[in-house]
Amino acid sequence: MPSNEPELVRFIQGNEACVEGALYAGLEFFAGYPITPSSEIMEHLARRLPRRGGKFIQMEDEIASMCAIIGASLTGRKVLTATSGPGFSLMQEALGYAVMAEIPCVIVNVQRGGPSTGLPTQISQGDVNQARWGTHGDHAIIALTASNHQDVFAMTVEAFNMAESYRTPVVLLFDEVVGHMRERMVLPQPGRIALVERLRTSVPEGVDYHPYLPREDGRLPMSDFGGVHRYNVTGLYHDMWGFPSDNPKVVHGLIRHLVDKIENNVDAIARYKSYYLDDARTVLVSYGATARSALHVVESQRRKGQKFGLLELQTLWPFPYDIVGEACGRAKQVLVVEMNLGHICAEVKKALNNPRNVFLINRIDGVFISPTDIRQALRLIDGRGV
């Protein structure tokens, strides 16, 4: 039951909003390795987690961090790690393991400029495709993002909920500006946002338990390590008991299951915000910190009577093609505002019948894209000169 007590207002960094969301969702175990611009997440959790009986460990690198949270998740805990681009690269193999072995976990990537060491203290959104395809092999993934601290909080809670619902790793793809900026956030009372808890098997001791046999609704009830069911977990293709198999039927069935459980639920996983889209002739599509500048432009154009609208994506993967198609299909032009060389722009083009009307407005120099930048790009696209 939601409490009637007043909600707590905080003035905090985006990274702290993520910490609040994770604790609200029931985080019990964090493993990580320091890296700019995400370190505040682990610093705050180092203080907060032990107070509530949670476990915190600083590992020897990001590979170990990712592995440790998978191990902890198998004992029944809600788990998190946080990093930035270079660390996210190191985590990819184990992230694929979590996909394959269907281990719920949440990975935060507070994006900075890349490739390589890149621009450690400056913004980029260059890891969108790495979140999608960073680990090897066919797979599906869930990646969420947010443009303000209230949404960072909400999306972090959503990430934990989706990780449990779909037994999958979920990537939170924030960026340096949202991570480090300070703004107001209202901390919801416990119970106000519904939480998804670990679905545990009801199969009693002594009865054959199948950790990898989906129920009719597609969910796979788990059994904690240390419990009465002893089974195998592996990164190899495996049967319903978790034992390795290279039987083509088993292999086909598993890869279809891993992909379908996400791709068949695109609508349920899609989170987005619509601003003035009903009659918009020019639609901006953006996400993360850049959506703030995009919204500023849309609102100022509206005040001038121009029919601008904004689709702010919060679920980046699985990409909500139908929702983007619906939101942008009637627009004269679609402008994708992002801080990379067009990761989401390419997906928006795939979603639309007329991809020639889709333009990329970007900055790739570590400087946050401003409303002025967007307006200048608009003038060029309209052929009005600089």
Added chain:
Amino acid sequence: MAIDKYLRERFFPHMWCAGCGHGTVLNALVRAIETMGMSRNEIVMVSGIGCSSRITGYVDVHTLHTLHGRALAFATGVKLSKPELNVIVPMGDGDALAIGGNHFIHAARRNIAITALVMNNRIYGMTGGQYSPLSGCEVLAATAPYTTIDPSFDVVALSVAAGATFVARCTTYHVKEMIDILRQAILHEGFSVVEILSPCPTYFGRSNKLGDAAEMLRGFKEDTVPVGSAAKQKNPELIERGIFVQKEKPEYCAAYEKIMQKARSAAGETI
């Protein structure tokens, strides 16, 4: 036999080559567990990738077959999350000390109560006989057709230096000794390392003309001596086996319990 209940017999015969020592390790390991009467539900076995790592498939406990070199990192998550579980990590020499070397020294440094087995056959068997960081100099391998120039780690010295509080070595020839050492390692309250010399007649033996499995085992008998033996002083080439270090130091999960108490008593000073 009472040890049968610790085995997943439906997967036998096992996949290891004839003469491989890893089956002997499996045998000794379940016998060590059996002597302690541990519940299968309180044991988690975590392995990486390689011939050695397939051992987890045959044991009826909670088993986690992970990534190459990363078993100790996964195991650290399991153990810290639920310290009441007994966590055993069988690894190969390449798995533990090449790709997994960093995790190995850091797990030892933390003194987290995990039992790490290094099943040392001085070769990468699963991938076809390439040399490992424990092959040593002047041996032949698939990737050393003109012999190796890479010196090997001394697992015992490395483990001690890194902070492990129980360090032992044994061989698949000395099975009763191995059972006893494994039992003590599992009971030890801290990070324990047991290096087990295990023959690979298929690759290491064949490429280095060491004879068949029986001859390689005879080699373990002739080339090793109990730790502290006078024979070692006369012949430094001999390899010592037995328990090298067994000491008490604060264990990581127990130390973390104290941190939680400290954090709770400090709570309230800030939000």
